[in-house]
Amino acid sequence: MSAMTALPLHDLTLAQQSQALNSGQTTSVALTQHALDRIAAHAALGAFLHVDADGALAAAAAADARRAAGQTLGPLDGVPIAHKDIFVTQGQPTTAASKMLKGYQSPFDATVVAQLKAAGVVSVGKLNCDEFAMGGANENSAYAKARNPWDTTRIPGGSSGGSAVAVAARLVAATTGTDTGGSIRQPAALTGITGIKPTYGRCSRFGMIAFASSLDQAGPMARTDEDCALMLDAMSGFDERDATSAEQVRLHNGDLTANRPGVIGRDLAALSLAQLADPARPLAGLRVGVPQEFFGDGVSADVLAATRAALAQLEALGATLVDVSLPRTELSIPVYYIIAPAEASSNLSRFDGVKFGHRAQKYGDLNDMYRKTRAEGFGPEVKRRIMIGAYVLSHGYYDAYYLQAQKLRRMIADDFQAAFKVCDVIAGPVAPTVARAIGSSTDPLQEYLADIFTLPASLAGLPGMSVPCGFSDSGLQRPLPIGLQLIGNYWQEAQLLHAAHAFQQATDWHQRQPAAQA
């Protein structure tokens, strides 16, 4: 304990901060003030769109008062975190990184925000992202580019770019993100942190500004699997205000249980208990599926090498590698980029300049007001996706595009179920390359193609995780992180977190720190 608290506060993980609070070695106000100071010192990283110093310090003081009175709310009471600016928050502005929502003040909290608040977390502000979560580089933010702490000339990935930067640069220990086609996993991989997208339906989408409703899921980003587990456990649970929220989830032992906070922690504890039989081989009995389609020509040599080394590490920990096939991996790109824009064009029709958000200054009739308002409020990528969506849903094209994509989506989900007959988790790269330079891509289609390994699990609604598994220094000025993707079957988040934990006990990739941000 004494060694731990000798560390600067920002080097403590969320779990360590929680312990330090419990033992009285620090206070929530001290942790929060330290986070605020670091956020200010590293403002050039573009991680935050809004910082709420007064609100955060007041919440921290309240957490300290609860603790003093013996009424602490749980392990997260008093730890500072921040929310992706896709979650609506009462008392802090919400923009979705769009000009469309500049100055928007939500009259309510997203359910995930409310749940974390109920667990006592202190929200220090709102994190940068791609506009309406559309993008993979955080270059589509209407306000600021976010920079990769490992090399500030590089992208941090996206769309949860600010969420990744804030954790990687140790501004806060954990953040929330959202993942529609890889928006938690890919930035986690590119910045060397850990992130998990849960099973569709595990976390409420209420108050998460909708991009593609059948794909969107909230999840945590942090440095360790342990911190992700703490966060996800507090964020998850059934919510009657989300029509697709799951009332029940399946435990690792196959039993059904009510979907509520705490379930993942208990499931994880049961798995950890089982591993005590053979501590040197904590993953004994785990069958890791290796899809050949994730190791093809499109993947750069450094990513391939790090991913293969990670597979060998899993094997050394007792896991068995099994060849599996996900034959429609490449087709997941057009399937996703039909379905997600179709849902986006429908969801974003609410931005009409009437009830909230931007309205054009000058316009003629009502229709002209809509057209000018939306032309001014949306950025190029959002417009592109609205156009694709409007087209594929339009009369005469629906069957050929949207319906065909939804049928292929079923085939992609069935491919996973066939693979899960012979394996428990699937492992492969998160992204085909390390982080590219900011401003180096001019072709939106190339950006879509880079999502190839995160899209299949999104389409199937399966949980997916990114775990730091190495660095590339080939031809680079500074080493850049690489992430291992683990995909589990429905509701098997505990199994992913358990495998990630064993991996992180045996490796130190997740403990590395960007030198420039020390």
Place this chain on the structure above:
Amino acid sequence: MALTPTEVSRIAQLARLELRDDEQAAMLTQLNEFFAIVEKMRAVDTSGVEPLYTPLSAIEDVTLRLREDTVTEGDNREANMANAPARDEGLFLVPKVIE
């Protein structure tokens, strides 16, 4: 199959987006590049496959939940209208639509 400038205009109208000429030209190129990769998807035989509209229906029957038709939220009109660009006496204001 390639989109024409006329079709791009029509889609922009459907989407209520005013596009400048240069935006429209760039959009035409980008959409056509995009739909070129979509052709691979269209070629797959999916006859007899049920569409997967919501992911969990891959493994179980998903039924839409219905709730009681009762008021669950209190009156929060002030807060709910506070973000409106133009309003008056509890009403959202829009340009005149009926002469």
